[in-house]
Amino acid sequence: MSRNPARRAALIDAAIEVLAREGARGLTYRAVDTEAGVPPGTTSNYFTNRDDLLTQVAPRVHERLTPDPDAMAETMKAPRNAALEAELLRGTMNRISEDRSGYLALMELRLEATRRPRLREELTRTMNATLEDNIRFHMDAGLPGDETTVVLLYLAMTGLLIEHLTLPEALAPFTPDGVIEALASRAPPQDA
Template sequence: MARNDDRRAVLADAGIRVLAQSGARGLTHRAVDAEAGTPRGTASNYFPTRDALIAELVSRIGERLTPDPELLASRATQKPTRALFATYIRDVIVRLSTDPDVSLALFELRLEAARRPSVAESLGAWRRQAFEGDVDFTSQAGLPGTRREIALFHYAIDGLMLDRLTVPIDPETPTDDIVEDLVTRLLA
């Protein structure tokens, strides 16, 4: 069978949905094939091991969460302010909220990383690289926020997304208001 990038993406997207819907224990090659609507054995042909499948899911999640380069370019001309920083944070929340399967799959992988060193290795490398990218972007854009503050935003966004995707403690407060409060308080 010829391997192609489109089929690989379809399988990875199916794996993300399986993770989101069934958790890490439900992530099997057979479940991915069923979700993708591909013949049995297709997923294992592309990803021969569970670790290879998970590594591909981490990569695909990264692709799906990557910001729109045109949007970033349009904002690059704006004066770096706390308000612009808040806009970037809102963009992150929108990307994480628009497709809840991606965020839920990411949370499932983080839980699985606590149990499986191979998952911790691939997911940890991706998370650290993304964090360093965020720190570099913030610095190069001249936006407010130190490395420590960027880390605090990561912690806060992770908690906010877990809250909003599961059982919100304060569902009446709009997410935008929470982001505004986070930016104001963390960059005081």
Template structure:
């Protein structure tokens, strides 16, 4: 019985933490990093003053929590992964994975804008750069490992190139596009054709 109560409290705490992180993401996307304060998060989440600081004791802890939540919200669903797992590895499948990544980043506009804001803040504040680099490197290593395990074409160098290209494409689509008439999927397909090594 005590374990059940403890589990319920932990679940509520995790739900509250996620809700506060979502509020932080909304503040970041709307107001930029200068507007990101514990008080602003409390207001956005409609919780008592001091709630955010109870969950995220410092700005560094808050930033780390936001990176974690951004990763959760941008992750593919298990159903999406299962649907593609049964397909034969090929450049076409690689392109399908990339199109899905770009769709998620563009569809979750608020989350992606918040991520860009965090990256800019880390560039201005070296003390936050370590948290960003750790998060980015873990994500990159995960992408390289996934690509290899799935038998998809391209190696570490190509995955890095796709990170650079996709981040630029998404930034273009979420801000002021240089070529809004060209469908995003067509751009992804052209990148795959140009960046993957030829057989």
């Protein structure tokens, strides 16, 4: 197996683009090689099989969607209230909108995980870790609400993101920003 980390990351990024555009059935070594602009057979030198490649995608998507630490530190200077909660949710929406392929690839992985036990196990582990990180961040930051609030916001944002990225007209006349404001304003105070 080849061990060039930059090449491996580029191949995973190419796999994300292929998944977003063609779905899991279109994800082949050849398609990834073509997307990455590398010689045929390169992807097979880095990943033992499709499952190996698929399980590498979700952590990479989460890595790509992680907010800039300096920008986050600046945002977190604000008072811990619904306005800050809305700003954080908008930041998530903006990052995902800017990396549409990443989130669409993640949706494809979720569907594919219903058919592939190993992928389901790996994706569940990744998503659980992400949710735990979000809960820990929320609680440590003293944001409004409790652990259940974070789970409810996560589920609401997941639905909003799916609509926004796939059928945005289905939300009319509601806007993503309006929905985010409503979600944040309904988060209970920290001590409620």
